[in-house]
Amino acid sequence: MRLLVDAELEALIESEVENGAGQVAELCGTVLLAGGKRLRPLLILLAHEIAGGSSDDDIIPLALAFELIHTATLVHDDINDEASQRRGVDTIHTRVGIPKAVIAGDWLFVQGFGLGGIYEEHIVRIMAQCCANIAVSEFDQLDHVLNLATSPEDYLGIVRGKTAGPFSAGCHAAGLVAGLSDEQASALQRFGMELGIAFQLVDDLLDLRGDERMGKPRGADVIEGKMTLPLIHALTLSHGEERLRLAHIIENFHDGLFDELMSLLNYSQSLQYADILVRTHLERALNELDSFPDSDAKSLMLHITDYVMNRHL
């Protein structure tokens, strides 16, 4: 199924190159086709299937649209984060400069919306609302960089918009395309949201524990000033000298401070706290699938939730 997504994306880039999009399509192709877990399109295809959707052809454009839009946000995020690598290859702005990278991201957005636009109005509305929420949450995240007063609620608001929202919107829309009622499709919407929150929490943990996140050094989030849940939790629990030291480390982080940061996080059991939240959100995600009959697609969705939980073990 992942191979199907890869093949479709490859065909799209090839046909765009042929249609005269040349350099911009090729450049976007290098990032789009460099790998990536394809979690979003896979979940969309599976959600469509467990919802009783009959033909993959009905849902493939939507699955690709979400992957294209996801990649567009990565290209623009990488500019903003000054990241040098993505999916194991050099980022676009590193190779061709910021102006072309901004436009390349726009091109990916446009391809995504072009594909999504074949669906009915309510599906397009879900996509557009999801993308608008990503932008709003990214603003919010920038405003919280190195803001040590960031609360768990602030954090969850950002995660819901930026990471979990696309999982949620994709599964929701897939259910509707398959013909589910609003109520049944809402279960898939909640499934996507809970899974997405767990996914982000695991990502936070991977930044600290070791990493399958291609091309990123450990502590990359801390270097960028991102207030991840383990840091927020530790700051909330620490007092006096310890909190001052923790704040100093976060504000002036470099790899030489990594071990000291980890010992402070261990002291407040902040990684364990995040672990527990991962499990909570994954359990809630699984509960939402209860009402769907057993099937190969459902087994695969359970498999993906397992993967989200275990990719840092």
Place this chain on the structure above:
Amino acid sequence: MRLLVDAELEALIESEVENGAGQVAELCGTVLLAGGKRLRPLLILLAHEIAGGSSDDDIIPLALAFELIHTATLVHDDINDEASQRRGVDTIHTRVGIPKAVIAGDWLFVQGFGLGGIYEEHIVRIMAQCCANIAVSEFDQLDHVLNLATSPEDYLGIVRGKTAGPFSAGCHAAGLVAGLSDEQASALQRFGMELGIAFQLVDDLLDLRGDERMGKPRGADVIEGKMTLPLIHALTLSHGEERLRLAHIIENFHDGLFDELMSLLNYSQSLQYADILVRTHLERALNELDSFPDSDAKSLMLHITDYVMNRHL
């Protein structure tokens, strides 16, 4: 009619601010609502009307979508051009930095596609193809910065994609929404393309002759290394010492060289050449309207073509 567009855009921003898009919507509103000629949405409304469209309600979302997408490209272009002012106000990146400006542009794109997504597949396809062409042409334009071998054909290719394409796609789509046949709608498509080319040529001339382009110094295009038609024409016609001097001036342009540049352009009659092309393309645009019956809307469209021709006089 322009007031209608302004009011609709204002209502959209207000409702987005209320719906929680807060800072990003407000920031985008400052540029979106700072004025602007609204040429694209006006042409779309008028094209719909001369094509026999009955209700403005059918076409307003499309008109707004094109204005939102146009503004999105301006926000991203201004980052890439390091422009400090747009529509008489400070550019977004000047006020809040590049990261937020990238995201603000994305938000505007998304709003545009959200509105456009209510139309049928073939309309969305026209929009998406138009936006993809903008990106391709912007790449092309960046590759031609200070490229003194840029040909008139290179130039026209870029203009067709970046400036004229949206005029063309908007008028084309408006005709189809109004129920025209493909053949009739193609006349509007060609009208938009010819008008758009004329519009860009006039813009090139305004850069050199004096300017209603808010907040831009004279010769701004030359400073940015943009190869506009008058420069391309002059480089083509000049020889020997004169061409070397012209090339030197273009490559090292600053306002102190303005008078010398103008005298070289006058010598090769390059502004006059561009003037003639403006008239040619406007005449072709007008010819495309011949098949539509006389009406108030048609008079207004003729008025807009006049405006395009005369805004530099």
